[in-house]
Amino acid sequence: MKMKKFINQPQNLVPELLEGLALAFPDKVRLVGNKLVVRVVPKDRRKVRVVTLGGSGHEPGLSGFVGEGMLDISVAGEIFAAPGAPRCIEAIRMAASESDAGVLFVVLNHAGDVMSANITMDMAKREGRNVKMILTHEDISGGPNPEDRRGLVGFLPVYKVAGAAAEQGCSLDACLAIAERMQQNMRTLAVAVRTATHPATGQPIFELGDDEMEIGMGQHGEAGTGRMQLKSADETADIMLDPLLEDLRVKPGEELLVILNGAGATTLMELLIIFRRVAHVLRDKGIKLVRSRVGEFITTQEQAGFQMMIARMDPELIRLWDAPCDAPYFVVR
Amino acid sequence: MTETIRQPELARMFAAAAACVRSEHARLSELDSIAGDGDHGATMLRVVDRLESAVAPGSSGDLKVLLKDAGWSILGVDGGASSCLLGTFFAGMADTESDASALDCRGFTAACEAGLQAASRQSKAQPGDKTMMDALVPAVAALRAAADSGTLLIDALRSAADAARAGAESTRNLIARHGRAKHLGEKTRGHQDPGATSVALLFEGFYRGLAETKGDAGYA
Numbered sequence: 001m002k003m004k005k006f007i008n009q010p011q012n013l014v015p016e017l018l019e020g021l022a023l024a025f026p027d028k029v030r031l032v033g034n035k036l037v038v039r040v041v042p043k044d045r046r047k048v049r050v051v052t053l054g055g056s057g058h059e060p061g062l063s064g065f066v067g068e069g070m071l072d073i074s075v076a077g078e079i080f081a082a083p084g085a086p087r088c089i090e091a092i093r094m095a096a097s098e099s100d101a102g103v104l105f106v107v108l109n110h111a112g113d114v115m116s117a118n119i120t121m122d123m124a125k126r127e128g129r130n131v132k133m134i135l136t137h138e139d140i141s142g143g144p145n146p147e148d149r150r151g152l153v154g155f156l157p158v159y160k161v162a163g164a165a166a167e168q169g170c171s172l173d174a175c176l177a178i179a180e181r182m183q184q185n186m187r188t189l190a191v192a193v194r195t196a197t198h199p200a201t202g203q204p205i206f207e208l209g210d211d212e213m214e215i216g217m218g219q220h221g222e223a224g225t226g227r228m229q230l231k232s233a234d235e236t237a238d239i240m241l242d243p244l245l246e247d248l249r250v251k252p253g254e255e256l257l258v259i260l261n262g263a264g265a266t267t268l269m270e271l272l273i274i275f276r277r278v279a280h281v282l283r284d285k286g287i288k289l290v291r292s293r294v295g296e297f298i299t300t301q302e303q304a305g306f307q308m309m310i311a312r313m314d315p316e317l318i319r320l321w322d323a324p325c326d327a328p329y330f331v332v333r
Numbered sequence: 334m335t336e337t338i339r340q341p342e343l344a345r346m347f348a349a350a351a352a353c354v355r356s357e358h359a360r361l362s363e364l365d366s367i368a369g370d371g372d373h374g375a376t377m378l379r380v381v382d383r384l385e386s387a388v389a390p391g392s393s394g395d396l397k398v399l400l401k402d403a404g405w406s407i408l409g410v411d412g413g414a415s416s417c418l419l420g421t422f423f424a425g426m427a428d429t430e431s432d433a434s435a436l437d438c439r440g441f442t443a444a445c446e447a448g449l450q451a452a453s454r455q456s457k458a459q460p461g462d463k464t465m466m467d468a469l470v471p472a473v474a475a476l477r478a479a480a481d482s483g484t485l486l487i488d489a490l491r492s493a494a495d496a497a498r499a500g501a502e503s504t505r506n507l508i509a510r511h512g513r514a515k516h517l518g519e520k521t522r523g524h525q526d527p528g529a530t531s532v533a534l535l536f537e538g539f540y541r542g543l544a545e546t547k548g549d550a551g552y553a
Binding site: 082084203 | 362370376411412417418421
């Protein structure tokens with residue numbers, strides 16, 4: 001099928017979307033050059049900066065979470081491709097020059113992102129900058145080896161709690177420890193039912209039969225591992241929730257944050273129906289659902305499907321999750 | 334007979350490499366759409382633009398400066414793992430003891446080895462994992478074998494290009510074990526890896542570019 005998208009020149013997708021973001025939220029974010037999204041009002045010099053990087057085409061991720069109480073700088077790459085090290089080191093230098101407390105660099109586990117981040121960290125070290133990196137890797141479809149687990153929507157609670165800790169004046173080590181604790185206590189699984197088209201090439205990203213769904217789908221539409229007949233909302237919720245609870249070894253009485261993230265073309269109606277089932281199952285198992293979000297936080301164009309994320313919370317993580325923040329696509333008052 | 338690579342030779346090698354990639358970019362995207370998101374050809378077009386402009390007239394005669402600039406410029410393509418590895422490879426080529434203004438067969442081999450070493454630090458992929466490394470590792474090994482046996486530079490480049498192509502073709506029967514495509518497993522078998530194919534095109538270009546300089550159309 002021919003691509004139907006409202007775009008101009010394919011090579012201008014990224015600069016145009018970032019310009020749009022800055023123009024739509026002029027009190028929150030601005031563009032530096034054509035690929036760095038930064039806070040309009042920088043925080044105090046004594047506070048830690050939180051910087052991230054990632055490909056574009058996943059809006060509102062990742063640049064939509066730049067703002068008070070979350071990110072200070074987001075380095076945007078091309079469509080579905082990580083930005084290179086030159087732009088990342090530019091962001092780190094900028095963040096480091098504005099802060100006496102150091103920089104936390106949040107990286108989602110994807111091959112290109114990690115390579116750029118590693119080169120950037122090598123350079124930052126050589127320049128003697130106070131930067132620490134945290135890798136998010138919570139996608140259980142990658143198998144037992146943590147290195148094989150991709151970073152999916154779990155970036156959101158990591159940005160949130162690390163951003164809140166930084167905003168409250170915690171040290172770099174303390175911000176890193178909070179981010180690590182969030183990362184270690186979260187798990188995500190994704191499912192797709194329909195492919196997306198790459199907005200620059202117009203090509204479908206993968207093939208999926210009319211009556212199929214695929215579990216373990218990546219953020220860039222890269223195909224997953226468990227292909228099966230399309231199931232009902234309740235059955236799908238169960239198929240995804242069970243392995244997540246098992247992998248995180250959740251016990252009755254524990255407190256969970258649950259995030260359902262729409263991939264782009266799955267309706268809020270469907271997400272709410274699935275969420276209802278998740279809440280029921282948790283209740284029946286005696287697991288406490290203490291915080292939740294249902295919406296679109298990282299998308300893959302018009303891919304249909306969703307990511308289900310669960311995270312074990314403790315009083316400090318809940319306090320940081322509840323702290324005020326004011327980013328274009330995440331506001332807590 | 335051209336036995337050393339200076340700025341003009343390197344410029345022709347990079348221009349020919351760019352031409353090879355440009356003529357095949359549609360195929361690269363097609364190969365990428367099987368296991369990836371289908372933009373590898375577009376990324377490689379941007380990579381070779383940077384490669385070519387790094388050796389444009391007026392660029393440094395110091396090959397180390399030139400290679401560092403080319404690599405850093407390619408890293409700035411923002412094209413994910415492909416541009417990251419290639420940028421690291423070219424920038425890493427500057428990390429040798431070789432003469433900064435001219436590379437003979439041994440010098441070029443040492444530079445490519447340094448580039449491969451730098452790229453290997455970024456990617457844990459080994460030959461057999463269905464990545465760029467399946468073409469890059471044998472190409473550099475072929476250069477080393479040629480340099481050690483005292484082969485002419487042009488013949489060394491020919492054997493490197495052949496080794497890279499054979500390496501790329503060998504990926505057809507492999508299952509991806511690295512990068513995004515690894516999540517596809519068995520489904521990646523039967524198709525050549527786009528990254529390895531790009532590396533083979535670059536090395537074919539290096540040969541053709543040098544062959545042109547000595548007035549030999551070669552295999553072009």
